[in-house]
Every structure is written in C-alpha cells, then in structure tokens.
Amino acid sequence: MRSKLVLLGILCLCFSCTDQLVYSEYSALEDAQWQRTDTLSFDLDVQDTLNVHNIYINLRNNEAYPFSNLFLITTFRGPSGETAVDTLEYAMAKPNGEWLGEGRGGLKESRLWFRENIVFPESGVYNLKVTHAMRENGVVEGLEVLSGVTDLGIELERLD
Template sequence: MLKKVSLVLVLIVGLESCNTNLVFSEFKSMKDAKWDMSESVHFEFSGLDSIAVHNMFINVRNDNTFPFSNLFLITELEYPDGNTIKDTLEYRMAEPTGEWLGKGLGSIKENKLWFQEKIVFPDSGVYKVSVAHAMRRNGEVGGINILEGITDLGLEIEKSTQ
C-alpha cells in the first residue's frame, strides 16, 4: 500500500512539473566544471512551428567554485539562411550577500536566463546557437582563459503564452 501511495505521489509531482510549452531542451556538461574561453558551446535545432512565438533561455548550472557574482556571455544565433544575431549578455548569478541565485539543492544551482523573447523561427532548416563566456577580472584587458564553477550549459525553447 505504501509503495502505491509513493508511486502516485511521484507521478503527480512529475506531471505537475511538466512544461507543455517546452519545444526544445538540451544541456552540455563542462568537463571538471571548467569552461575554456576559446570553446563555445553549440546547440542546433530545427522543425519548430514557423508561426508560433517562442521564448529562448540559457540554463546555467554552477557550483560553489564559481568565483563571480555575475556572468558575461557572448551568444550567436544563426538562421538557416546564414543571417546571424550576435550579442553580449550579462546575468546576475548571486545576491550582494553572496547567496546564489537559481534553484537547486546542495552546491549546484540552476539559473534559467532570458536569451531571446518573443522570437519566431520562420525558416525551415537548422538553426544554430553558440555560447561563449566573456569573463574578465576588473582592470584586466585579457579574459579569463579557464572559467571554473560552471558545470552545465543548456538551451531551452518554449512556445510563448503571451
């Protein structure tokens, strides 16, 4: 009886956590929670509804070895026709008190960060997204070659509800 009740609870929680608007989700792991500045993380997707409006998110998982309270990313969205949108984005990763933002138990926190809002994918074919970090120490020109503390990077695309 206890097993049946537990199973029902797990199914209910699982169903409630499903996002029916999610159309793409993929994560890439960073080896030893280290991200080399020269290595972009790449995602590819196709076959999305060409009329629907979508929202895109970059998901970042970090651990306690991440030494900063913010994160700078250089993103590139390439359309099937070759047109490209490139942007530099800054995200806050921690409160001024040092408390990590994001969700998660233990030392890993996941942040769901806005990337593109209300975007339409009108062309058929493969869309490509690349993400690189652009972290630098204050007062230094050169970037940080190896960024520690980022364990995974993901891309999510959802149909917009508005």
C-alpha cells in the first residue's frame, strides 16, 4: 500500500506542474536583520522572448518577524533601461496569527507573485532591486531594521 502511495505522489508531481524553473537566487540577511538601507539586487539574464514567464519573490522568515504583512519597494529595469518602480504589499499571516507560507517549525518560506504571465519584450539582463518599506503604525519614518527575514530570493519560471 505504501509503495502505491509513493508512486501516486511521484505521478502527481510529474503531471501536475508544467512550470520550468529558469533562474533561482537567494540573498541571506545577516542575523535575520534587514536594514532599511539594504537594497537586494538580482540580475536575470533572459534570452527567451517567446514563452510566457512568472517571476516570484521568495521570502524566508522566522518567528521573530513582527508583522502580519510585508511592504516592498521594487525597481525592475530592462536591458534598454526602461524602469518600473512599485510598492507591493503581501500578507504574511492569517488573521489568527498563523504564518502563511511553507515550512515546519520556526522558518517559513513565502512565494510572492512579482510578475505573472509575462513575455519579455527583449533579450538581455533584467535587474530587480528590492528594499523593505515597513514602518510601525502611526510612525512616519520607516523601520530602520526589519527583524525575522532570513533570506530573500527571486525565481523565474517558464510556463509551458
């Protein structure tokens, strides 16, 4: 019976997902402390201008993360220099305080949509810069140090 379940699981993995990982990179944050002045930068060398892609921002947080949401400022620059700057908000916990994301114990990984169903208009190096934009309620100044973020990464998937 157990071998049948294992085989079923493998078959589900093979047929349930046609996405193909093209690029994945992470930056570790020392002592799980993200300084407001720390800009994390990722270079995507894109040669495929025909297929549809998704881009994700992956964030790993531990139990020291003090918020139920996350605000990021992203700057996405194409090979020709065109630039898009966005302020993004993501939910990190359910209303009852339970962490979203995958993982057991005190470390969770959240896969956050950045760009969905895009076809790159030109080949070349695309750059993504990410900073946090967190602040305490009622405080105008941004948080100097965001605790509990252990790693931030980016993934590029080609959709078949």
